[in-house]
Amino acid sequence: EAQVTQNPRYLITVTGKKLTVTCSQNMNHEYMSWYRQDPGLGLRQIYYSMNVEATDKGDVPEGYKVSRKEKRNFPLILESPSPNQTSLYFCASSTSGETQYFGPGTRLLVL
């Protein structure tokens, strides 16, 4: 089944404790990206990647890192999480310019 998977789906952590949210797609898509969704602010792009070893900042990259060492994986790294990074996170993938497919989301609470 063609899909985008994210792990974990739910995470509660404390300020400053490094964490990684994994994202994987099995559709051989070149393009992958991360979004966060917040009440009143909608969905905003954090980072995107056009292909392996090609990443770039989106609209709200501060406090996040990404890497794209393999085509199928695009992890999101929070080196020192803060409470303002409490959010619902989505990973997405697509063939460039075509339909974007979203993962199931990761709910993160930073205390």
Added chain:
Amino acid sequence: GIQVEQSPPDLILQEGANSTLRCNFSDSVNNLQWFHQNPWGQLINLFYIPSGTKQNGRLSATTVATERYSLLYISSSQTTDSGVYFCAVHRRRALTFGSGTRLQVQP
């Protein structure tokens, strides 16, 4: 940047009713998608529709790119249609989302 406006912001329907959701965008776009965010937070692709009309069961969508709007039609609504409907336009390397239409279908 491009603005995406959706209307109405909220909609309550009785099961079996039909509805039309609208998405206006401020600039020409290459592509547009409609999503349904279910009560569990998952974003479900409904349509990829840069122009023209598409239908999928009880749902259909029309995009008139030259007039910068898209419509999503829901016919014979069911309680499982409840949630938030987003349109999103493709710009460069990202999607720009509208603020959504929150739909509640009552039995």
